[in-house]
Amino acid sequence: MPMKIEIITLFPGYFDSILEESIIGRGIKNGLFEAKVIDLRAYAEDKHQTADDKPFGGGGGMVLKLEPLVKCLRALGYGPTTSVGSRIVLTSAAGLQFSHGQAVRFSLLERLTIICGHYLGVDERLLSLFEIREVTIGDYVLTGGEPAAAVMLDAVTRLIPGVLGNFESALADSHTEGLLGCPVYTRPEVFEGLTVPATLIGGNHAEVAKFRRREAMRKTFLNRPELLENADLDESEKDYIYTLREDKK
Secondary structure, three states, X not given: OOEEEEEEEOOHHHHOOOOOOHHHHHHHHOOOEEEEEEEHXXXXXXXXXOOEXXXXXXXXXXXXXXXXXXXXXXXXXXXXXXXXXXXXXXXXXXXXXXXXXXXXXXXXXXXXXXXXXXOOOEOOOHHHHOOEEEEEOOXXXXXXXXXXXXXXXXXXXXXXXXXXXXXXXXXXXXXXXXXXXXXXXXXXXXXXXXXXXXXXXXXXXXXXXXXXXXXXHHHHHHHOHHHHHOOXXXXXXXXXXXXXXXXXX
């Protein structure tokens, strides 16, 4: 069965084009995964479809109410415990950092339900009623959880076999091996005096692979050096990083 993804949100229209366009749209149309957007307000218990209220203790902002969230999750079949192949995720600035490794793990699930956080957040008691993982996509604050949900949706679904036309490109992505992606080039070979590195057009696949690996390490060293602390490097590659450090002094 294809993977099932559900997105619970106050603003279902946000996802209209996201689910119809590009790679995600093709994946859905080809039956590689299912994606459903659920309007949280449909589970509100009053005629005004109220899904938020003021926080206890005072202060500004609003908090997503328990009742519609609990009613929605229970309608989806969730209870106090979640099955091994399922996961509930809440987008939250207070959550764990989303990563490529987490995207890989999510892509192997049978079912992923994403709750789009909003306002100040959700009533904390929700986390006592369901197994929910809070996740953030970065150390900054968004107006709502919809952009974060869209990022996770994209990162996860592109790893489902068949979604990308060339799955090899996913295997060579930035962060897949703990490194950033290497620089890439395409035609023409010469543009305004700038040339493509000779190694890439020489036809020696072993040399191309070595060049790309070295360039990925160099780019990681320049832009995200902290990633190198956990990267799987052999002795010659460690020597190369040492050389880069010495040249930078």
